[in-house]
Amino acid sequence: MPDIFITDSEEKDSPAPTPSVFPEPKTATQRERLTGHTHNPLASYSYFPDNVTFENREKEEKIILLLRRHPVTNLTWIMVGVLMLLAPVILTVFPFLSFLPARFQFVAVLGWYMVSFAFVLEKFVVWYYDIFIITNERVLDIDFYNLIYKEVTDASLDKIQDVTYSVGGVGRAIFNYGDVLIQTAAELENLRFQAIPWPDKVAKILQDIRMEEKKAKD
Amino acid sequence: METIPLIGISIWLIIKIFVVIALVIYLVFAVVVVRQVQLMTETLKVGFEAPIKLFAYAHLVFAIVVLLAAVLIL
Numbered sequence: 307m308p309d310i311f312i313t314d315s316e317e318k319d320s321p322a323p324t325p326s327v328f329p330e331p332k333t334a335t336q337r338e339r340l341t342g343h344t345h346n347p348l349a350s351y352s353y354f355p356d357n358v359t360f361e362n363r364e365k366e367e368k369i370i371l372l373l374r375r376h377p378v379t380n381l382t383w384i385m386v387g388v389l390m391l392l393a394p395v396i397l398t399v400f401p402f403l404s405f406l407p408a409r410f411q412f413v414a415v416l417g418w419y420m421v422s423f424a425f426v427l428e429k430f431v432v433w434y435y436d437i438f439i440i441t442n443e444r445v446l447d448i449d450f451y452n453l454i455y456k457e458v459t460d461a462s463l464d465k466i467q468d469v470t471y472s473v474g475g476v477g478r479a480i481f482n483y484g485d486v487l488i489q490t491a492a493e494l495e496n497l498r499f500q501a502i503p504w505p506d507k508v509a510k511i512l513q514d515i516r517m518e519e520k521k522a523k524d
Numbered sequence: 525m526e527t528i529p530l531i532g533i534s535i536w537l538i539i540k541i542f543v544v545i546a547l548v549i550y551l552v553f554a555v556v557v558v559r560q561v562q563l564m565t566e567t568l569k570v571g572f573e574a575p576i577k578l579f580a581y582a583h584l585v586f587a588i589v590v591l592l593a594a595v596l597i598l
Contacts, residue, residue, distance in 0.1 A: 345571075347570045347571035347572035348572060355570075357569070357570075357571050358568075358569065358570050358571070359568075359569045360567060360568045360569070361566065361567045361568070372570070407536065409597045409598055410536070410539070410598060412593075412597065413543065413590070413593055413594050413597060413598060416589075416590050416593055417547070417590055419586075420550075420583075420586050420587060420590050423582075423583055423586060424553075424554075424557075424583060427557070427579050427580070427583055428557075430576075430579075431561065431564075431576060431580075434570075434572065434576065435564050435568065437568060437570075448567070448568060450564065456560075456563075456564065456567075458567070
């Protein structure tokens with residue numbers, strides 16, 4: 307009688323195959339031609355980005371997508387920053403600090419510019435480092451809440467259960483940005499990519515990667 | 525009017541002490557910012573790390589200049 311339930315020892319010992327990326331560009335030229343591929347380090351949507359790496363990245367891990375909040379979301383703090391930088395000019399028209407001696411007025415203005423600089427720096431750094439990365443193995447959410455607190459969450463692709471996206475509001479509809487919610491296995495917290503450009507494309511890419519991973523496993 | 529009657533110290537001197545204490549605390553914050561930016565550039569490399577580090581150091585230098593100005597000018 308043939309043994310049908312015996313596992314092939316070679317197959318048992320071999321490592322699990324790394325899921326291949328779906329339309330993986332083989333050459334630099336192919337990579338250049340991809341829609342969304344850019345060399346701009348300040349881009350909000352970078353498909354197969356070059357020269358991007360992060361801590362704890364595996365050797366074979368490929369970064370498929372790098373996302374951060376849409377540039378339009380920076381408009382509010384840029385306007386506030388410009389107003390803050392121009393505020394001392396108002397002092398020449400309305401001398402609010404005239405009750406102070408001249409030396410105190412000087413230090414007050416200097417301090418104001420320092421705080422304004424810190425405000426702009428903080429807002430920029432928080433935007434720049436608040437990043438979402440999709441690789442061929444996992445999804446990473448790097449949150450930089452302020453200059454002294456950060457949080458890094460990641461979930462492997464096989465832990466993702468559902469991906470939904472939403473685009474709501476006038477600004478979001480005009481500039482085409484929205485949220486992508488990634489629901490993971492119960493023990494992990496859900497990941498929410500907020501205000502990212504082209505959420506529909508991101509959801510589609512995530513779906514394709516998961517399909518590819520499933521195929522590779524089967 | 526600018527001198528506190530009982531102790532005979534100038535009110536501006538007391539204000540100066542408070543301003544300097546506040547600026548020293550701010551300087552600590554500026555150092556933390558530099559350290560945090562260094563950590564973040566190690567965590568993630570995207571290609572704009574050098575300018576960000578430069579801005580963080582510029583902010584630290586600015587904080588030192590303002591502190592020195594407060595100590596020397598006020």
